[in-house]
Amino acid sequence: MLSRVGLRGVNRLIPRVVYTLRTINSSAIRRTEDVPWYLRESEKVLEKVERPPIPEIPNNAPPSVEKFLLLLSEEYGLEDIKLFDLAELDDDHPNHISNQPIRYMIVSTGKSDKHVFKAGNELKHYIKHEFKKHSNIEGLVSSTIKPVIRRRMLRRANKGPSATDNIYGRAANSWIMCRTDVDDINIHILTKERREELDLESLWINERKDDLYTKELDSTDTDYMNEVYAGKNMPDFFLQRRGFHTTAREFNITNTYQKLMDSEIGSIEESETTKLMEEFETAFKTIEPTLNDYNLKTQFYGALHLINPKITLDQVSSVIKEKYNDLSVAIEMNENERTSDMMTFMKILSDSDTEPSIKYDLLSSFAQDIYRFSGESIDIPQLIPLLFSLSSTGTNISPSIIDATIYNDFDYYNETFPQTELSGTGMRNTTSFLQNYLQLHNSMFTRPMKETIMFNYGNAGQWDRFWNEWDVSLSLLENEVQLKHWVRLLVYLAIRKDIEGINRLFNNYWDTTTSVSLPFIQSFNIHSQQLTPEEFSHLKLSLAKFVDIPGFSHTDKISQFVNSL
Known part of the structure; x- marks a missing residue:
């Protein structure tokens, strides 16, 4: 009698052949009436079962395609495996690769819903460890959760039915689809009954040119089916599946988002934004959203707010926080x-036209909500430029x-870049907060932080404070102003195009200065x-830009400098 270890050893030696045990009653060989049935011996022999071959792989397919095919066939025991390269479809085919992000479709059949569940679960772990990817699997329903309990959990989470509760998954684990996130490959695993019912393969062949996946019809059914394909007398299933896309879970919400991005902000009507929002929400409710889906929803609502202020910042904040209420995504x-x-x-918030004081209140409330009970601390250094940008309304010229x-x-x-409106209270509060934070961590303001503060004043046309920051923070509190810092200053003023700020430069800092730093000309002669x-x-280009600004009266100084180069 072979042990389990022995069988595993055999399987390792011959991976494409599976051996199963079949009991043969020895009485069929030598049966005598003298031996009672309970004393008859039995022996076990190996029965050889060949795995069906994997489909032919295109020459230009990535190695991962063959890996998945062998995995499904040899490791998971799935049957009738088919591979579809969507790049081979006609260019005008709706599922051609140019119309959607997936190229390879793999379809296979499991022996039962439990087999499908097991294969899907193993596939998810395989992708995570082999490719370091977090795949998304639709239709995979854990058998450990009873349907009643599952419905209660959904109601408590204030969610609609999931994708596995819709018409496409009438039996749990009868059809699962894995978006592998590896080389544009999607994998479908179905029970035999569901595969025959759905006939997914017909979606990925050229228009009825191949009869391999079409069923023969009786002559009496021909007229009826012609009406079906014409949209008449269409059964519920065809109505349901006609609009179903192989990558609908991502394609629909992405498509709606792209519609919004392609719209001209000044021309899109309020009714159109409302329509797009309803379309997005309808598509979103039909999927079991992943982390990427929630992040796309955030971008969608953020863009909606900038186009239509009636979509409030409170709504945007709520959308971002939705994923923290979804346990499967949060973990x-x-x-x-x-x-x-x-x-x-x-x-x-920075791009919004909302009052700065309201922005700070919204940010404070948002931070409290998402960090509450998390045990994490806010990464302030990454957020510093954005903190300063909240103190103004409009588009800022930043160090970046x-x-x-x-x-x-x-x-x-x-x-x-139009002049911004600066909230003095917001600037003071942000600066005070950062001073306390840096002091607590034994750190100091970096030069980019100082530039951000100075540029904020320049963006708002507050040139007294702008040049005061240059004199104190960027000159007095540093050993010396390096020449590249002068270049950054000149480039900023050339982009800003504010004649008042530029005249201050040439009157007070070009060849003479009241500041502790050297004037520009002297600094250039020493450190060029x-x-x-x-x-x-860009030093020369920025100076050339000054000459074209209306009201500029220092062309002679620039000419003298350029001639001296």
């Missing part, structure tokens, strides 16, 4: 998720914009070799 969050949500909400201009050749010189090619190029 998958990493330690940076709350900080990421804080940054997302702050960016939306200066970096992008000098080192990445982004053309912000030709952008228009410190500049990188990019910095030197």
